[in-house]
Amino acid sequence: MTTPATTRIPQEERTRAMRQRLMDATVELLVEKGFGGTTTTLVSERAGVSRGAQLHHFPTKNDLVVAAVGHLTAIRGSDLEAAAARLPKGKGRTEAVVQMLGDHFASPVFTAALELWVAARTDPGLHDAVGPLEQRVGRETHRLTVELLGVDETQPGARELVQATLDLVRGLGLANTLGDDAPRRRRILTEWARTLETALRPADSEGDNR
Amino acid sequence: MTTPATTRIPQEERTRAMRQRLMDATVELLVEKGFGGTTTTLVSERAGVSRGAQLHHFPTKNDLVVAAVGHLTAIRGSDLEAAAARLPKGKGRTEAVVQMLGDHFASPVFTAALELWVAARTDPGLHDAVGPLEQRVGRETHRLTVELLGVDETQPGARELVQATLDLVRGLGLANTLGDDAPRRRRILTEWARTLETALRPADSEGDNR
Numbered sequence: 001m002t003t004p005a006t007t008r009i010p011q012e013e014r015t016r017a018m019r020q021r022l023m024d025a026t027v028e029l030l031v032e033k034g035f036g037g038t039t040t041t042l043v044s045e046r047a048g049v050s051r052g053a054q055l056h057h058f059p060t061k062n063d064l065v066v067a068a069v070g071h072l073t074a075i076r077g078s079d080l081e082a083a084a085a086r087l088p089k090g091k092g093r094t095e096a097v098v099q100m101l102g103d104h105f106a107s108p109v110f111t112a113a114l115e116l117w118v119a120a121r122t123d124p125g126l127h128d129a130v131g132p133l134e135q136r137v138g139r140e141t142h143r144l145t146v147e148l149l150g151v152d153e154t155q156p157g158a159r160e161l162v163q164a165t166l167d168l169v170r171g172l173g174l175a176n177t178l179g180d181d182a183p184r185r186r187r188i189l190t191e192w193a194r195t196l197e198t199a200l201r202p203a204d205s206e207g208d209n210r
Numbered sequence: 211m212t213t214p215a216t217t218r219i220p221q222e223e224r225t226r227a228m229r230q231r232l233m234d235a236t237v238e239l240l241v242e243k244g245f246g247g248t249t250t251t252l253v254s255e256r257a258g259v260s261r262g263a264q265l266h267h268f269p270t271k272n273d274l275v276v277a278a279v280g281h282l283t284a285i286r287g288s289d290l291e292a293a294a295a296r297l298p299k300g301k302g303r304t305e306a307v308v309q310m311l312g313d314h315f316a317s318p319v320f321t322a323a324l325e326l327w328v329a330a331r332t333d334p335g336l337h338d339a340v341g342p343l344e345q346r347v348g349r350e351t352h353r354l355t356v357e358l359l360g361v362d363e364t365q366p367g368a369r370e371l372v373q374a375t376l377d378l379v380r381g382l383g384l385a386n387t388l389g390d391d392a393p394r395r396r397r398i399l400t401e402w403a404r405t406l407e408t409a410l411r412p413a414d415s416e417g418d419n420r
Binding site for chain 2: 032033034035036037111114115117118119120121122123127130131134157160161163164166167168169170171172173174175177178179184187188190191192194195196198199
């Protein structure tokens with residue numbers, strides 16, 4: 001099956017590109033057709049990869065979807081860190097960070113991950129693979145958010161408010177998959193950013209509430 | 211198929227009970243096996259209802275799942291209103307309301323609804339049925355939350371914070387389906403309630419932030 005043209009590309013590079021195409025195709029299909037509608041046949045067709053090569057790299061559908069979502073989540077994490085580096089410092093930063101997280105959880109990668117999570121709920125084998133992925137992603141997103149917001153987690157309640165922010169954008173991401181609109185999300189996150197900023201401000205405004 | 215014993219029960223009552231059993235069985239199966247694993251055959255078996263009777267009341271699987279989730283969501287809404295009537299007034303009320311919403315979104319009915327939403331995302335017929343249901347449920351839950359919290363929605367930002375609260379419990383509900391723990395949810399909602407109470411307090415603490 002090899003041709004003179006392709007043999008010039010080192011094997012390792014070709015393997016990497018093939019795996020990449022398989023994972024991209026998997027995420028596309030999860031978004032378009034859902035977990036149930038994503039088959040390994042469709043994935044290899046869309047990726048332009050032979051069935052044999054696909055099975056060699058990812059023996060089962062579950063291997064493929066877990067690798068694809070994990071890989072793309074990691075990429076999106078890097079994108080997020082890069083985008084974060086360009087955010088304004090000082091005034092307006094909290095809102096910029098929160099809106100960026102909101103956009104992140106409204107992206108196709110979130111939709112693909114949602115398909116995977118929901119499928120994993122009733123598939124023990126998939127659940128075992130998704131659990132550790134989810135924990136890692138959760139920890140990394142939390143760490144990044146703390147860093148971006150410049151939160152002091154030793155302040156009582158600060159850690160919970162960062163977690164609440166992430167659960168909020170997860171809830172908005174879920175609503176978004178059913179056709180919710182971005183303007184609603186932005187209004188809610190503008191108000192939450194304002195509230196979060198006040199709540200995380202050194203302890204002048206919360207004494208009487210504890 | 212009728213027996214002397216059952217003919218004593220009025221037909222209307224028997225029909226109501228049969229529909230109820232079909233819908234209960236559907237929700238149970240959505241929770242246990244997911245949307246993909248829920249078949250009309252399994253539903254009629256579990257409900258103890260003949261295939262013919264089931265098809266008469268709910269001609270397709272989609273009819274069944276939409277009716278079941280809509281019906282049980284309405285019941286849960288009534289339960290919520292009843293539970294709300296027993297909540298403390300005054301101090302501690304915001305937290306009690308928010309924790310109650312958190313429990314509501316961590317219930318099997320949420321899980322069944324999640325299966326339905328995710329399936330509807332890639333099934334146009336189901337999407338058309340779920341969209342109006344979702345809008346109605348969303349409006350009712352919003353109205354109830356405003357009422358329970360005693361929120362004045364003319365106050366700037368108040369409406370968005372109520373929406374944020376509901377998106378937060380939705381996000382926590384989603385996390386819960388993958389085996390997240392209730393203690394984490396409660397800690398987050400305790401902090402959220404405290405923050406919400408401060409933010410919704412008449413405008414003494416937010417002037418410099420707008």
